[in-house]
Amino acid sequence: MAKTLPELRTLIDAVDKELLTLLNRRAGLANEVGEVKRIDGSPVFRPEREAQVIGGLQQTNAGPLKNESVAFIWREVMSACRALEAPQRVAYLGPKGTFSEEAALRFFGSSITHLPCANFDEVFHAATAGSAEFGVIPVENSTEGVVTRSLDLLLHSPLHIVGEISLLVRHNLLRSTASLEGVEVVLAHPQALAQCQQWLSTHLPNAERRAVSSNAEGARLAAANPAWAAIASERAGAEFGLHTAALAIQDVAFNRTRFVVVCLPTTMPAPQATGKDCISLVVSVPNRPGAVHDMLVPLKQHGVSMTRFESRPARSGQWEYYFYIDLQGHPSQPQVAAALQDLQGLCAFYKVLGTYPLAD
Numbered sequence: 001m002a003k004t005l006p007e008l009r010t011l012i013d014a015v016d017k018e019l020l021t022l023l024n025r026r027a028g029l030a031n032e033v034g035e036v037k038r039i040d041g042s043p044v045f046r047p048e049r050e051a052q053v054i055g056g057l058q059q060t061n062a063g064p065l066k067n068e069s070v071a072f073i074w075r076e077v078m079s080a081c082r083a084l085e086a087p088q089r090v091a092y093l094g095p096k097g098t099f100s101e102e103a104a105l106r107f108f109g110s111s112i113t114h115l116p117c118a119n120f121d122e123v124f125h126a127a128t129a130g131s132a133e134f135g136v137i138p139v140e141n142s143t144e145g146v147v148t149r150s151l152d153l154l155l156h157s158p159l160h161i162v163g164e165i166s167l168l169v170r171h172n173l174l175r176s177t178a179s180l181e182g183v184e185v186v187l188a189h190p191q192a193l194a195q196c197q198q199w200l201s202t203h204l205p206n207a208e209r210r211a212v213s214s215n216a217e218g219a220r221l222a223a224a225n226p227a228w229a230a231i232a233s234e235r236a237g238a239e240f241g242l243h244t245a246a247l248a249i250q251d252v253a254f255n256r257t258r259f260v261v262v263c264l265p266t267t268m269p270a271p272q273a274t275g276k277d278c279i280s281l282v283v284s285v286p287n288r289p290g291a292v293h294d295m296l297v298p299l300k301q302h303g304v305s306m307t308r309f310e311s312r313p314a315r316s317g318q319w320e321y322y323f324y325i326d327l328q329g330h331p332s333q334p335q336v337a338a339a340l341q342d343l344q345g346l347c348a349f350y351k352v353l354g355t356y357p358l359a360d
């Protein structure tokens with residue numbers, strides 16, 4: 001005979017108790033790992049080990065839990081275990097509710113110490129000066145292109161990139177009421193205003209577009225003024241008690257933002273190869289005919305594919321540029337190492353920004 005609901009709940013309670021005992025046993029082992037790491041000075045966060053743990057479990061998963069759920073649960077379990085080894089402080093563009101915060105949570109799980117910052121410069125400063133172990137910054141958006149300040153900051157920073165996150169960004173119009181009536185000012189980060197410009201021109205042609213330091217900051221301000229609206233995420237709306245006056249107002253439906261995770265090499269060295277890796281570089285070449293073409297030749301010769309090529313002015317007043325290049329592969333692969341060596345030989349400036357696993 002089928003079990004009754006109370007009987008099933010009693011069984012679930014018993015399983016939960018067992019799970020808790022096992023999870024605490026795991027946490028105790030993580031504490032011991034933390035001790036070992038404190039003594040030998042090795043990094044607390046080892047994303048490649050976490051990927052290995054999840055991959056191993058997914059291979060033996062007999063269900064009915066989906067592999068996706070297994071990954072989600074263990075990411076959180078390991079986030080909690082990591083926090084026991086040492087709290088991981090993560091700096092990002094605040095306040096709470098930004099997409100940067102969402103990216104940080106996606107990458108590290110929720111057991112982190114949050115350090116919301118007023119701007120990207122502060123994020124870099126926090127991770128460089130040691131008030132945070134890691135920083136999370138957006139580098140490009142599929143609609144609007146590069147986040148120029150982030151690229152400029154990466155150029156001379158001692159921080160390196162150790163990971164990336166790609167988020168589907170949905171913008172909503174949020175305000176203290178759920179209607180578009182009487183909106184005088186729309187507040188958002190300049191990138192978000194740009195990503196929603198068509199919608200704004202159609203639906204709120206007379207509203208002033210006012211740039212603020214982050215979308216969540218716009219939401220915070222809109223909460224205090226009924227004639228103001230903000231473009232922000234649902235999370236930011238919930239954070240500041242706002243209503244959604246219009247949902248998904250970005251001009252391009254599949255609007256994605258790519259974030260990178262940065263830290264000092266002493267906090268965490270470059271992740272080992274996973275088989276799906278990326279190398280980010282910034283280079284400059286002498287200002288002469290054919291120099292950019294020549295720079296790409298070693299990549300072709302060694303069969304290394306380039307997934308990104310951006311230029312930024314070098315600010316020398318001489319029409320010189322820095323080139324931001326993403327390559328597929330890992331320096332531990334001989335053909336990649338050879339391509340990098342040849343490329344470096346051709347460059348007036350050459351800096352590896354980081355080597356890291358590609359986002360899923």
Ligand SMILES: O=C(O)C(=O)C[C@]1(C(=O)O)C=C[C@@H](O)C=C1
Pocket residue numbers: 030033034044045046047049050053077078079081082085
């Ligand atoms: O294996 C380690 O190095 C650990 O610190 C343990 C652990 C885990 O909980 O499994 C926690 C943090 C690391 O990022 C990787 C894995």
